Amino acid sequence: MAELLSDTEVAAALTELPQWRRDGDAIVRRLECSTFPDAIALVDRVAVAAESRNHHPDIDIRWRTVTFTCSTHSAGGLTSLDVDLAGEIDRLAGD
Ligand SMILES: C[C@H](O)[C@H](O)[C@H]1CNC2=NC(N)=NC(=O)C2=N1
Numbered sequence: 001m002a003e004l005l006s007d008t009e010v011a012a013a014l015t016e017l018p019q020w021r022r023d024g025d026a027i028v029r030r031l032e033c034s035t036f037p038d039a040i041a042l043v044d045r046v047a048v049a050a051e052s053r054n055h056h057p058d059i060d061i062r063w064r065t066v067t068f069t070c071s072t073h074s075a076g077g078l079t080s081l082d083v084d085l086a087g088e089i090d091r092l093a094g095d
Contacts, residue, residue, distance in 0.1 A: 002079035026071035
């Protein structure tokens with residue numbers, strides 16, 4: 001099982017993930033897409049990547065706004081799996 005990250009480790013990771021913010025035991029990013037179909041296409045790309053790594057974000061979709069929340073449920077908090085997934089989401093979003 002992935003080890004929980006310390007507060008210092010989370011803060012350090014977020015310096016490389018400037019679009020993400022910490023929210024308790026999770027990191028969160030909200031994206032505005034151009035259209036609803038674009039939002040769904042992004043979610044689809046993320047779904048494929050998440051499935052391949054067996055680590056899944058919580059996803060909230062409201063019209064063109066998609067919010068990704070990453071936390072390792074089995075560990076009860078933030079692990080390197082969340083940091084890596086967040087970086088993948090940034091890449092898939094075209095950052
Ligand atoms: C059995 C367990 O559901 C799997 O190992 C995966 C599935 N995807 C997951 N995703 C996230 N975010 N946390 C998990 O603990 C997790 N566990």
